[in-house]
Amino acid sequence: MVNIIWVGLAVIGIIYAFFNGTIEEVNEVIFQSAEEAVALTISLVSVLVFWLGIMRIAEKSGLLNSLAQLFKPLFTRLFPDIPADHPAMGYILSNVSANLFGLGNAATPLGIKAMHEMKVLNGDSEVASRSMITFLAINTSSVTLVPTTMIAIRMRYDSISPTDIVISTILATLVSSIGAILIDRYFYYRRKRRQAV
Amino acid sequence: MIVQISNWIIPLLLLTVFLHGTYKRVPTYETFVEGGKEGVKMAVSLLPFLLGMIVSISIFRASGALDAFVNVIDPLLAIFNVPPEIVPQALTRPISGTASLSIATDLIRSEGPDSFIGRLASTMQGSTDTTLYVLTVYFGAVGIKRMGDALKVGLLADLIGIIASLIVCYLLFGS
Numbered sequence: 001m002v003n004i005i006w007v008g009l010a011v012i013g014i015i016y017a018f019f020n021g022t023i024e025e026v027n028e029v030i031f032q033s034a035e036e037a038v039a040l041t042i043s044l045v046s047v048l049v050f051w052l053g054i055m056r057i058a059e060k061s062g063l064l065n066s067l068a069q070l071f072k073p074l075f076t077r078l079f080p081d082i083p084a085d086h087p088a089m090g091y092i093l094s095n096v097s098a099n100l101f102g103l104g105n106a107a108t109p110l111g112i113k114a115m116h117e118m119k120v121l122n123g124d125s126e127v128a129s130r131s132m133i134t135f136l137a138i139n140t141s142s143v144t145l146v147p148t149t150m151i152a153i154r155m156r157y158d159s160i161s162p163t164d165i166v167i168s169t170i171l172a173t174l175v176s177s178i179g180a181i182l183i184d185r186y187f188y189y190r191r192k193r194r195q196a197v
Numbered sequence: 198m199i200v201q202i203s204n205w206i207i208p209l210l211l212l213t214v215f216l217h218g219t220y221k222r223v224p225t226y227e228t229f230v231e232g233g234k235e236g237v238k239m240a241v242s243l244l245p246f247l248l249g250m251i252v253s254i255s256i257f258r259a260s261g262a263l264d265a266f267v268n269v270i271d272p273l274l275a276i277f278n279v280p281p282e283i284v285p286q287a288l289t290r291p292i293s294g295t296a297s298l299s300i301a302t303d304l305i306r307s308e309g310p311d312s313f314i315g316r317l318a319s320t321m322q323g324s325t326d327t328t329l330y331v332l333t334v335y336f337g338a339v340g341i342k343r344m345g346d347a348l349k350v351g352l353l354a355d356l357i358g359i360i361a362s363l364i365v366c367y368l369l370f371g372s
Contacts (some may be wrong), residue, residue: 005289005296009257017260022201025259032257040302043241048236056232058214061221099326100287110337111331119339126342133347136335140291140328140351141358146207147323151300154319159310165205171365176358181348183353186359187346 040156047152055101064101068093078138078181081121082130088117093137099142111139134184141180143173222274243295244287250299258303279363286321291355294327325358 010046017026058064071093076084079092091114114135122129146168154162218225257263269283274281286300301318308314328351336344 005293006253006371010253013253013256013258013260013262016262016265017256020261022260026256029255030252033252034248036262036306037251038244040251041247042354043244045237047238048240049233050236052239052261053229053231053233054211054214056235057218057225057228059232060228061218062225063214064306085294105330108334111335115339115341117348119341126215127345128336128341128343128345129275131226131352132334132336136347137350137354139335140331141354143338144323147225150301150319150323152330153305154310154315155311157305160370161311161316161349163207164311164316165316165323168320168362168365168369169323170318170357171285171369172320172362176325176354179357179361180350180354183349183357184274184346187350191346 020070040153043156044149044152047148050148051148058101060061064094064097067100068097071096078134079131082118084123086117088121088131091117096138097141099139100145111135130188133187134181137180137184138177140193141173141176143177144169204362206284217290229273246295247299247302250293251303254299256301257310258307279314280317281316282308283317283321284319287359289324290321291328291352294330297327298322313366313370317371318364320366321359321362324362328352 008104014026017023029139046126055056072084072089075089075093075096076082079089082088091110095107095110098110115132118129118131118135118180119125121131145166147165150165151162154165181191201336213224235250263285267284270284271281274284282304286297286304289300290297301322305315308318308320309315330349332344332347332351336347
């Protein structure tokens, strides 16, 4: 899918440039944009290093864990199929708190662990269980407190206030997460109705 | 007001992490450095993804094809008050995180980070995750072959995220 998008954008652009008479601009932008991408990555390093460093402290001090405990009552309701003290619940909670702080790299292995435990709970079946679908819904709408990468990019292009998107991001992510949970519930009850018939 | 709250969140979070870490006797500085190294690795591994996608998008834009595309869909979007510039990013967001990140970057560069489009692009990028990636990685890693309603739920959630970003940005930043 990504391959098609990537090649498609370039191919359409080059062919369009033939007819539009913009081939000169296209030729110029190829190397110019490659250079731009390198400069962008270098400016990303500052924020990524700082933030991941800070978050490692939060992880070691147990701050992330206590946050996870805070969410536990909510999550036992979201995942009625998983016993509250099952390891799957622990991994789900740590995955969500890692996502909350924009620690995508830390969140992924935890998420895989959670999936694995849910698969065991589901009798090692190859079919996605109810909890798995709920977990994915929450993950794809990812609740984020600090959109690190976007702040870094805004800084790179001289934003007057790079962090003024924090609130808008939190609000949007909150709405999309609630939406995701509702949609997940809707599909679950639809499946159940169909089975009953 | 909103800008002020946003400005406070990060310093307060830092304060909490520092104080809690010291209180729990974590070797804060060493731990920070250890975590920071991962940031370098992450940025380096991001470079080829970003570079490839940014070059491709720049070709598309410089050729004039993007403007043509935007002109075609403009009347339809005007009904819903959607700025056409955001459409390519919204379309790629569920499919590829780096592709939509590159498009967002391109928008921020060309429209300005503090413009309405720049803020909308930032919000949209930060508010949802890449459904296809999450699905592939998580289900792939544990060997789930039949994903049930997962894809439908994920894509619909993305749609809500995009609409929510639009509404929130209109409310907070006007246009």
